[in-house]
Amino acid sequence: MDFSIVVSEFASLFLDGIVVGAIYALVALGYTLVYGVLRLINFAHSEIFMLGTFACLGVTMLLGYTGYEEPIGIGLFLVTFILITVVAAVASGSAAMLLEVVAYRRLRRKGANRLSSLISAIGASFFLVELFRLLTDSKDWDFPRLLDKNSLFEVSSAYVTADKLVVLIGAFGLMFALDRIIQGTRLGRGIRAVSQDEKTAVLMGVDVDKVIAFTFLIGGVLAGVASAFYMLFYEATKFNVGFLLGISAFTAAVLGGIGNIRGALAGSFALGLIQQFSSAILGYNWRDVVTFLILVLVLLFKPTGLFGEAIQRARV
Amino acid sequence: MLLEVKDLKVSYGKIEAIKGISLNVNKGEIVTLVGANGAGKTTLLKTISGILKPSAGVINFEGKDIQSIAPHNRVLEGVCQAPEGRGIFPGMTVLENLEMGKYARPNWKNELAEDLDRIYILFPRLKERQSQFGGTLSGGEQQMLSIGRALMSRPRLLLLDEPSMGLAPMFIQQIFSIIREIQTQGVSILLVEQNAAQALSCANRAYILETGNIVKEGAGKDLLNDDAIKKAYLGTGA
Structure with missing residues (x-):
C-alpha cells in the first residue's frame, strides 16, 4: 500500500474521479428515475448502456473509420461526436421504451407483484447480453481515437485533456437540462407526482403509463449519451461492458439514496473519487472489490443511502 | 341530477365491499355518506374516481x-377528489401541490x-405556507391543501374522503x-365521513352505509334526530 501517491497525484486522481463519476451519474439517473416511478430496479438498464456503446461503434464504422487514422481537427470532431452521441441516445432511448413495453407494462397491467417484474428485468438483461455476445463474436471492440489526447494544460499533477473536458461539459450540461425537464415541464411534474404518490397523481389527471414511458425514454437517452462519453474516454467495448459499469452506477444510486436525483449525482461523484483513490492505494485490481464492498455496506447499514433521511423532501 | 350511482357492486377479490348501492347527488347539494370503518365509503369514492373498477x-x-373514461381523464369531466389520508405530494411545495390540481387542464396558465x-381567500394559511414543502405541513394544513388542490381543477363535483380524520376539534369546525362555503360557490359535494354529527x-341529504349496503337515507337534519342513528353513530342514544 502506498499512500504517498494520494498526495503526489491528488489532482490527477481527483480529475479522473470526477470524469468517471460524471459517466456513472448519467447511468445512475436512469436507475433512480425508474425506481422513483415504478419502485423497481431496472436491472436491464446496464444493457441499454451497452447497446449504446455498440451504436457509437456502428456510427464510426459507417463513417469509414478503421482505427488507424490520425486524430481529426476539433471542428470535425465536434460534428462527428455530436452525431455519434445523438445516434447512441436515440438507440438507447428507443430500446429503453421498448424494454418497458415488452418486459414491464404487461406485468404491471395484470397487477403482478414486484418480484415478477424483477425477474422480468433480469431476464431482459440476460437476453440482451447473450444477443450481443452472438452479434459481436464475444470480441473486444476498439473505438477509433477521434481526438488528440495530449494534455491541453496542467493543473498541479492533473493533465487536462480534451476528452475529459468534453465528458465534463457534456455531462453537466445534460444534468442541468434534466433538472429543467423535471422541474419545469408538465411531464416532469408528472414524474415527480407519480414518484411521490401515484394514486393521487391519477386523481389529478396524470396519465401514469405515459409518465412511465417518458421516464424510460429519459433514462435511456441519458445512458446513450453516457455510452458515447464512455467510448470517447475508454475507447473500447464488449458485450458484457454493461455489467460492471451498471453495478457501479447502481451502487452510486444506492449510495446517494435510490429514487433521489441529487443523491444519485452525489453518489456517482463520490463513487468515482473513491474508485480512483482506492485503485491508486490498493492497486487497480481492487477497484471492483471496493465498489461491491460499498454496495454491501450501504445496503447493510444505511439502505436509504447518504441522503436517506431527506428522501421524502428531496425525492425527484 | 349531477351524479347518479345505480346498483353498484365493487369487490376486492372474493370479498364484496359494496353490495349493490344506489345514490345520487343533485346540483348544488352537499350529500354525505356516513358509516363506520370498513362500511365501503372509501371504496365508493375510489370507484367514482376510477381507481377501482366495479x-x-x-x-x-x-x-x-x-365508466369508459380512463381514471386520469375523469378530472377533466368535472369530478375531483381530496383522497383519504390527504394525498399530499410531500416533496412539492404548497404552490406546486396546488398547481398539480391544474395538471389536466389545457388552459391552466390563464x-x-x-x-x-x-383558494387563498378560502385558505389564507396556504398562502403563508406557499413555498413550504407539503410534507412539512400540519395535518389540518394538509387537509386544506388537499381540498384546495382539488378545487384548482374547477370541479363541478368535489369528492371528500374523511376530511376531519385525525384533526383537532378546532380544525374540524x-x-x-x-x-359549506365551497357549496355557496356552486360546487356540489359528496362527503364521506365517520364524524356523523358534523357531517349530518x-x-x-345523507345516506347511512353499513357493510356495503345503504340502510337509511334522508335529509341530514332528520337523520341527526333519528334515534337509531343517534345510538349507533352519535353516541348520545338511550
Whole structure:
C-alpha cells in the first residue's frame, strides 16, 4: 500500500474521479428515475448502456473509420461526436421504451407483484447480453481515437485533456437540462407526482403509463449519451461492458439514496473519487472489490443511502 | 341530477365491499355518506374516481356514463377528489401541490392566478405556507391543501374522503365551515365521513352505509334526530 501517491497525484486522481463519476451519474439517473416511478430496479438498464456503446461503434464504422487514422481537427470532431452521441441516445432511448413495453407494462397491467417484474428485468438483461455476445463474436471492440489526447494544460499533477473536458461539459450540461425537464415541464411534474404518490397523481389527471414511458425514454437517452462519453474516454467495448459499469452506477444510486436525483449525482461523484483513490492505494485490481464492498455496506447499514433521511423532501 | 350511482357492486377479490348501492347527488347539494370503518365509503369514492373498477352497476355523471373514461381523464369531466389520508405530494411545495390540481387542464396558465386567489381567500394559511414543502405541513394544513388542490381543477363535483380524520376539534369546525362555503360557490359535494354529527348537520341529504349496503337515507337534519342513528353513530342514544 502506498499512500504517498494520494498526495503526489491528488489532482490527477481527483480529475479522473470526477470524469468517471460524471459517466456513472448519467447511468445512475436512469436507475433512480425508474425506481422513483415504478419502485423497481431496472436491472436491464446496464444493457441499454451497452447497446449504446455498440451504436457509437456502428456510427464510426459507417463513417469509414478503421482505427488507424490520425486524430481529426476539433471542428470535425465536434460534428462527428455530436452525431455519434445523438445516434447512441436515440438507440438507447428507443430500446429503453421498448424494454418497458415488452418486459414491464404487461406485468404491471395484470397487477403482478414486484418480484415478477424483477425477474422480468433480469431476464431482459440476460437476453440482451447473450444477443450481443452472438452479434459481436464475444470480441473486444476498439473505438477509433477521434481526438488528440495530449494534455491541453496542467493543473498541479492533473493533465487536462480534451476528452475529459468534453465528458465534463457534456455531462453537466445534460444534468442541468434534466433538472429543467423535471422541474419545469408538465411531464416532469408528472414524474415527480407519480414518484411521490401515484394514486393521487391519477386523481389529478396524470396519465401514469405515459409518465412511465417518458421516464424510460429519459433514462435511456441519458445512458446513450453516457455510452458515447464512455467510448470517447475508454475507447473500447464488449458485450458484457454493461455489467460492471451498471453495478457501479447502481451502487452510486444506492449510495446517494435510490429514487433521489441529487443523491444519485452525489453518489456517482463520490463513487468515482473513491474508485480512483482506492485503485491508486490498493492497486487497480481492487477497484471492483471496493465498489461491491460499498454496495454491501450501504445496503447493510444505511439502505436509504447518504441522503436517506431527506428522501421524502428531496425525492425527484 | 349531477351524479347518479345505480346498483353498484365493487369487490376486492372474493370479498364484496359494496353490495349493490344506489345514490345520487343533485346540483348544488352537499350529500354525505356516513358509516363506520370498513362500511365501503372509501371504496365508493375510489370507484367514482376510477381507481377501482366495479363488478356491476352504473355511474352517470351529468347524464353520461363515465365508466369508459380512463381514471386520469375523469378530472377533466368535472369530478375531483381530496383522497383519504390527504394525498399530499410531500416533496412539492404548497404552490406546486396546488398547481398539480391544474395538471389536466389545457388552459391552466390563464386560469392559474385567478384560481390561486380564490383558494387563498378560502385558505389564507396556504398562502403563508406557499413555498413550504407539503410534507412539512400540519395535518389540518394538509387537509386544506388537499381540498384546495382539488378545487384548482374547477370541479363541478368535489369528492371528500374523511376530511376531519385525525384533526383537532378546532380544525374540524373550520374544515366544515369551509365545506359549506365551497357549496355557496356552486360546487356540489359528496362527503364521506365517520364524524356523523358534523357531517349530518352540514349536509342537505345523507345516506347511512353499513357493510356495503345503504340502510337509511334522508335529509341530514332528520337523520341527526333519528334515534337509531343517534345510538349507533352519535353516541348520545338511550
